[in-house]
Amino acid sequence: MKRIIIAIVGMLISETVGMGWAEEVTLNYPLERIVPRDQWRLDAWGDRGATAWDGKKLTADFSKGAGAVLLRFPDRSLPGTIKKIRIEVNGSAAGHPVSLHLHTHFMTFSKSIGEIKGQGKQVIEIDGPPSEGWTWHGGENDGRIHGPIRLAELRFESGDKNTVELVFESIQIIALAPIDRQVILTARKDSTDTGLCFAADLRGFSDEPIAGKLIWSLRRWDGQTLAEGGRDVRIPAGLKTLTESIDAPSLPGECRFVEAEFSFEAVGQKVSPVYAYWMGKFEPNTDLTLRPESPFGMGVYLNRFGPEEMERVAKLAGQAGVKWSREDFGWGHIEPQPGQFRWEFTDRILDVATRNGITVYAIVAYWPGWSKGYTQEGVQQYAEFLRVLVRRYKDRVKHWEIWNEPNIFFWQGPKELYADLLIAAYKAIKEEDPSAQVLGISTAGIDYGFIADMLKRNTPFDILTIHPYRKVLKDGEFIADLAKVSDQVKLPDGTHRPVWITEMGWATHVPHHVLGQDFAPNSQKAQASFLARSYLCTIASGVQPRTFWYNFRNDGDDPFYFEHNMGIVQIDGTPKPAY
Known part of the structure; x- marks a missing residue:
């Protein structure tokens, strides 16, 4: 059974209904509470003039020639399956087309909502994706939902050269969710004046409280229980957060790790356990x-x-003993226009890495807007860019990776064209620096079929790169997979080319209460075990590996989106157990 809820944008919302509860709940929170100013990003294409945002009123100044004004939302997962988006404004933006943009994993949904032509208070209501009128691009590029929806931006395009003022009264999300998924639970390490404590944050989304029991356990690394217990709690209605804190007992002197596990039990509810950590x-x-x-x-x-x-x-990475890094040398950033090169940023990357004991290898991927992408002319443009790049850095960078995961959506052209790209790139790099090593094929997973197709096309490379992500790590099976692919790419004389694992990792996100994602959630303790075993397996395989965990630092602070939780340190630099 499913019912509709309404929740304000930006809150990490869960559906909130139960037997006998209202089928539809409207939650009106001030916009500045939902999207704090310190997380808001106001942007413009071109001269923004007097464009401003005060947390409620948008002033969009087009008099200086701005092509668009963008209100960009913090990257947060919305709960449930999104059915409608309702925007209430006061004012007019006549003459300026407006569009809304949402993310689901790497794919962006966009929808034109026309002009806000009226005067006074107005309501714009939009059916959620993938309904009629939505377009999409990037990532999977298939028009389907791939995990939680994240609101990206509201875009006002230029038209009249005037100044627009709009007051945002509210932005609301109408979502569907199963009746047994009404509670969102997260956990965090906290501290008090008296010492270490852990906190569980519970949210209920209905017009009545949700009663249940919070259960907790504190454990050492070896699994020994330090403390445990439970208490009856009553989660308040209306998106109010209930925080329950647990004081840690005095820790043994040798204890350098504590895992806190919280779970919530209530009749008719399914809530995944969550974890928080302390490390000495x-x-x-x-x-x-x-x-x-x-x-x-x-x-x-x-x-x-x-x-x-x-x-x-870089300092954190060096202190962890990281000795290699995979770094994007973005073509469009380095060469924004044909023949115009900006070197300061990549120079700095190499300087900073070197100071911290880290050797860099460069991945070069993705077409700048001015190039002839996915054409033979584009292939030659790419090769010429590589020549310039290698010529500049041949004394500092000796390993060059040609594209990222061309066996999936990161390559939108014919697969045989990637073979042409690798052939041209190899020739260009070797002519500029014969001692350089070319890393090729770079598959998502271990794509034996794609690798075989590239070998049939006689693509040259010195080192095979693969991204052997997997939900479960079976050590013997993983070692056997590496040996198999190493045999697949050995040279005619029987010489084995090195196999580098240039991406591999496990995420530590909290599972979204409704929508599944490509990566399963793991505890931070489990991630640490996966990391150690992964490196040991690659070394034991004998494939001459370099292993590059994806990635070092979390990409964001959304606890529910797996891409924000792949790192071994938090976005603020706090180490996870894998560190």
């Missing part, structure tokens, strides 16, 4: 010497950060 101090690695012979790499992705954050993340 550890001695950081102090060997910041470059050691390219080391098999221990990470997707540190310094390219995702500004200067200060780059330094901080």
